[in-house]
Amino acid sequence: MAVTAITILTRFDAQKILGENMSVPILEMKNITKQFPGVKALDDVSFKVNRAQIHCLVGENGAGKSTLMKVLSGVHPYSSYEGEIYLDGELQTYRNTYDSEKAGIAVIYQELALVPEMMVYENIFLGHEIRKGINVDVNETIKQTVALLKKVRLEVNPSMKVKHLGIGKQQLVEIAKALSRDARLLVLDEPTSALNETDSENLFVILRELKQEGVTSILITHKLQEVLDIADKVTILRDGQSVTTLDNNNGEVNEDVLIKHMVGRSIENIYPDREKKSKDEIILEVRHWNAYDPRLERQILKDVNLKLKKGEILGITGLMGAGRTELARSIFGNTDGYRLEGELVLNGEPISFSSPHKAINAGLAYVTEDRKGDGLILIQDVKANITIANLERILTRGLFIDANAEIRDAREFRDSLDIRTPSINQLVLYLSGGNQQKVSLAKWLYVDPDIMILDEPTRGIDVGAKYEIFTIMNQMVDQGMSIIMISSELPEILGMTDRIYVISEGRVTGEVMTQDADQETIMRYATM
Amino acid sequence: MTFLQELTQNLKRNIREYGMYIALFVIFLFFSVATDGMFISSRNISNLFNQMGYIAVLAIGMTLVIVIRHIDLSVGFLAGFLGAVAAIALTQWNLPVWAVIPLVLVFGIGAGLITALMVAKFGIPAFVATLAGWLIYRGALLQVTLRTGTIIIPNPAFNAIGNGYIPDLPLPNFLPGLHKVTLLIGLLAAILMVISSISSRRKKIEYDFEVSSKNMFIISLIFMVILIGIITYILAGYNGLSWTAVIVLGVTLIYHFLTTQTFLGRHIYAVGGNPEAAELSGISVSKITYIVFGSMGMLSALSGMLYASRLQSATTTAGTLFELDAIAAAYVGGVSSAGGVGKVTGSLIGAIVMISLTNGMNLMGIDISTQYIVRGAVLVAAVVFDVATRKRGI
Numbered sequence: 001m002a003v004t005a006i007t008i009l010t011r012f013d014a015q016k017i018l019g020e021n022m023s024v025p026i027l028e029m030k031n032i033t034k035q036f037p038g039v040k041a042l043d044d045v046s047f048k049v050n051r052a053q054i055h056c057l058v059g060e061n062g063a064g065k066s067t068l069m070k071v072l073s074g075v076h077p078y079s080s081y082e083g084e085i086y087l088d089g090e091l092q093t094y095r096n097t098y099d100s101e102k103a104g105i106a107v108i109y110q111e112l113a114l115v116p117e118m119m120v121y122e123n124i125f126l127g128h129e130i131r132k133g134i135n136v137d138v139n140e141t142i143k144q145t146v147a148l149l150k151k152v153r154l155e156v157n158p159s160m161k162v163k164h165l166g167i168g169k170q171q172l173v174e175i176a177k178a179l180s181r182d183a184r185l186l187v188l189d190e191p192t193s194a195l196n197e198t199d200s201e202n203l204f205v206i207l208r209e210l211k212q213e214g215v216t217s218i219l220i221t222h223k224l225q226e227v228l229d230i231a232d233k234v235t236i237l238r239d240g241q242s243v244t245t246l247d248n249n250n251g252e253v254n255e256d257v258l259i260k261h262m263v264g265r266s267i268e269n270i271y272p273d274r275e276k277k278s279k280d281e282i283i284l285e286v287r288h289w290n291a292y293d294p295r296l297e298r299q300i301l302k303d304v305n306l307k308l309k310k311g312e313i314l315g316i317t318g319l320m321g322a323g324r325t326e327l328a329r330s331i332f333g334n335t336d337g338y339r340l341e342g343e344l345v346l347n348g349e350p351i352s353f354s355s356p357h358k359a360i361n362a363g364l365a366y367v368t369e370d371r372k373g374d375g376l377i378l379i380q381d382v383k384a385n386i387t388i389a390n391l392e393r394i395l396t397r398g399l400f401i402d403a404n405a406e407i408r409d410a411r412e413f414r415d416s417l418d419i420r421t422p423s424i425n426q427l428v429l430y431l432s433g434g435n436q437q438k439v440s441l442a443k444w445l446y447v448d449p450d451i452m453i454l455d456e457p458t459r460g461i462d463v464g465a466k467y468e469i470f471t472i473m474n475q476m477v478d479q480g481m482s483i484i485m486i487s488s489e490l491p492e493i494l495g496m497t498d499r500i501y502v503i504s505e506g507r508v509t510g511e512v513m514t515q516d517a518d519q520e521t522i523m524r525y526a527t528m
Numbered sequence: 529m530t531f532l533q534e535l536t537q538n539l540k541r542n543i544r545e546y547g548m549y550i551a552l553f554v555i556f557l558f559f560s561v562a563t564d565g566m567f568i569s570s571r572n573i574s575n576l577f578n579q580m581g582y583i584a585v586l587a588i589g590m591t592l593v594i595v596i597r598h599i600d601l602s603v604g605f606l607a608g609f610l611g612a613v614a615a616i617a618l619t620q621w622n623l624p625v626w627a628v629i630p631l632v633l634v635f636g637i638g639a640g641l642i643t644a645l646m647v648a649k650f651g652i653p654a655f656v657a658t659l660a661g662w663l664i665y666r667g668a669l670l671q672v673t674l675r676t677g678t679i680i681i682p683n684p685a686f687n688a689i690g691n692g693y694i695p696d697l698p699l700p701n702f703l704p705g706l707h708k709v710t711l712l713i714g715l716l717a718a719i720l721m722v723i724s725s726i727s728s729r730r731k732k733i734e735y736d737f738e739v740s741s742k743n744m745f746i747i748s749l750i751f752m753v754i755l756i757g758i759i760t761y762i763l764a765g766y767n768g769l770s771w772t773a774v775i776v777l778g779v780t781l782i783y784h785f786l787t788t789q790t791f792l793g794r795h796i797y798a799v800g801g802n803p804e805a806a807e808l809s810g811i812s813v814s815k816i817t818y819i820v821f822g823s824m825g826m827l828s829a830l831s832g833m834l835y836a837s838r839l840q841s842a843t844t845t846a847g848t849l850f851e852l853d854a855i856a857a858a859y860v861g862g863v864s865s866a867g868g869v870g871k872v873t874g875s876l877i878g879a880i881v882m883i884s885l886t887n888g889m890n891l892m893g894i895d896i897s898t899q900y901i902v903r904g905a906v907l908v909a910a911v912v913f914d915v916a917t918r919k920r921g922i
Contacts, residue, residue: 374804
């Protein structure tokens with residue numbers, strides 16, 4: 001009876017049953033508890049991954065996903081945590097990441113670990129070069145590289161320098177690198193956060209193919225749609241505990257269920273309501289804006305025209321590399337040193353900003369896309385980060401910083417934006433992504449601007465914190481600020497804005513009122 | 529929280545900062561015992577401050593240079609060259625001292641701005657730009673001293689900077705053997721410290737901010753007062769405060785306030801912590817680069833004059849290896865080459881640590897070869913301690 005049952009099931013289901021009943025899971029982490037001074041990052045977490053599956057790991061920032069993976073990869077060595085790790089049923093005692101790599105675990109982090117100046121094949125075999133005597137066997141290396149690149153469907157010259165590849169392709173090189181080490185368990189930490197949609201889909205196709213070949217993947221992600229698309233199973237962590245593991249192949253999982261488990265309550269609406277009341281008064285206008293990059297001898301922006309109305313949230317979207325960030329930075333003091341043509345009109349007056357300082361003085365603020373790279377000063381504390389763009393506010397006699405006023409103001413912002421930090425003296429480095437982003441917002445709110453440009457304001461931020469950021473944005477608009485929201489995530493552009501410009505290859509290809517827009521329309525403009 | 533708990537917690541949290549003071553204390557204790565108290569004698573301590581002066585001011589300037597992620601190798605020979613310029617101005621141009629000092633300081637600022645131009649405007653790595661400066665100023669020093677060799681400075685006012693002491697009250701019968709003005713200054717400093725601490729604490733309480741417990745506060749005040757008292761007493765036991773010590777303390781105080789209490793300091797540390805973020809926050813990174821290198825040039829000029837004044841002459845080798853001593857002092861004092869971290873007071877302590885080692889080992893009659901090895905080991909130990917405590921992420 002049981003035999004017939006198996007025969008009529010699909011190949012996939014058979015694999016599952018085999019995986020669960022007849023062989024041990026590839027990975028089992030049992031009762032993992034990891035303590036840091038003052039915090040329990042993981043509290044009795046158990047996590048089981050079956051062979052040849054794609055297993056998603058979701059949870060809010062600070063839920064313990066990264067810590068769990070660091071335990072798995074040996075960043076936190078055996079004996080620094082409680083509990084046990086079994087790979088193929090065998091107890092694992094990694095002292096470092098080298099041990100876990102040897103056991104077949106490959107972790108691919110958001111910040112890729114490639115050497116930009118080295119070639120593709122050198123990167124793939126970095127650290128385990130194929131040798132002929134004491135020399136590297138270049139021919140054999142290239143031959144194997146070609147085979148690996150084929151596996152990840154990457155058509156590039158193996159002798160190309162990695163720095164000339166786009167971020168999506170670099171990620172595939174990382175996967176090829178993992179495969180070259182016979183990795184059986186791939187851990188991908190938010191692999192799509194920097195990818196556009198095409199590259200993301202491409203990545204998933206490859207992960208599915210690898211699955212057919214028996215490679216298991218663990219995927220950490222914030223994008224719930226991705227989870228539904230690709231996961232076989234999904235485990236949800238909350239506050240350092242494993243809440244549940246769901247099976248995505250029997251239809252019990254949807255976005256609401258995931259959110260409910262992640263935040264411990266259901267969020268009715270991902271986008272907080274706002275009374276839309278933008279006026280027709282135009283606060284900022286960009287006319288015939290052209291930007292050339294003198295180093296690449298390339299035109300970045302081509303005859304861009306756009307208008308920002310007072311009190312609106314204006315969305316700017318487009319594919320990765322379309323020129324959205326370049327547009328924002330060329331307006332905000334042109335720190336990239338582009339050659340600019342065109343006109344900026346602020347409140348009816350023509351104006352130009354030769355430095356961010358001038359843009360700030362004119363009432364602009366710019367929350368950068370990469371908050372760790374060029375947004376915050378990570379090694380400084382929360383209060384210093386909040387006040388840095390407008391120290392004038394707490395100066396006495398034009399020179400001295402009033403330390404008490406600074407503490408008072410920083411506390412005010414901590415409370416009003418609900419920045420979760422043990423103290424305003426905490427280094428920003430130690431805050432979670434969502435709280436770091438709130439510090440960025442606080443910093444620019446402290447300037448009291450008229451126009452706030454937000455570049456990917458929710459990148460790498462969990463659902464709960466996203467909602468809070470959106471709420472803050474709504475409050476800002478209510479107080480009369482105008483917002484330019486740059487984002488590649490269409491749902492949030494559609495959920496938050498009044499009006500949308502779509503940019504493709506440096507030019508504006510479409511302008512739509514949000515109420516009339518849908519994802520298809522925007523994608524059509526974005527690929528024009 | 530009991531008092532003891534608060535004390536240990538406080539110590540733990542600030543271990544990096546206190547570590548340096550503890551190290552300095554241990555070094556002082558060791559040499560005092562090893563030299564039968566000769567090291568801690570008034571005369572030697574006073575001497576030690578004078579020996580340290582020209583390196584200490586360089587270390588203070590270097591701190592800021594390293595904080596903004598650069599380095600300046602040219603400061604040694606720039607100091608030597610400008611010392612010679614001062615000597616020439618006094619002996620050949622026959623300018624008065626009060627004109628020479630500001631003039632040479634301005635030359636120093638000019639030299640620093642040229643370095644900044646190379647770094648900020650042309651994008652040359654500071655290491656290379658200042659290595660070129662090292663060669664150029666060395667050549668310049670040799671040229672200006674070519675004809676005469678060592679230039680003797682016969683100006684007593686100028687030479688007092690490196691050798692003289694502040695005047696005392698003409699009261700031979702009151703407190704004999706002690707320098708009364710120095711005692712008075714020490715007393716004033718202690719009173720000022722107590723008053724400002726109390727008012728700052730009161731203000732914090734007004735704002736409803738956390739403050740240390742009353743016992744803790746009083747203990748730390750008493751500790752500071754005793755420390756000032758001991759230093760003052762030791763110095764007063766010889767000739768009192770030297771002009772060099774006055775200058776070093778003055779420079780330290782000014783730079784300490786500039787870096788910790790003003791927007792300029794905040795901007796400097798922001799540029800060091802993350803230059804891109806600083807620029808996008810409206811801070812001009814190139815302006816800060818000019819200011820920091822300009823100040824380094826000015827302090828090089830000061831260092832050069834302190835040295836020339838101390839030797840009462842400008843020599844052909846003046847300034848040799850000053851830059852490396854200054855860099856070592858800054859690193860011992862806790863500055864980080866990754867940028868954005870480091871205090872000028874730390875670098876002053878670093879300079880005192882390094883000069884104490886030299887001075888103490890000289891008194892013990894230890895061979896110069898061993899001295900280099902010990903100083904190298906202390907430099908490494910200090911940085912290892914710094915990195916290790918930083919890693920703990922407090």
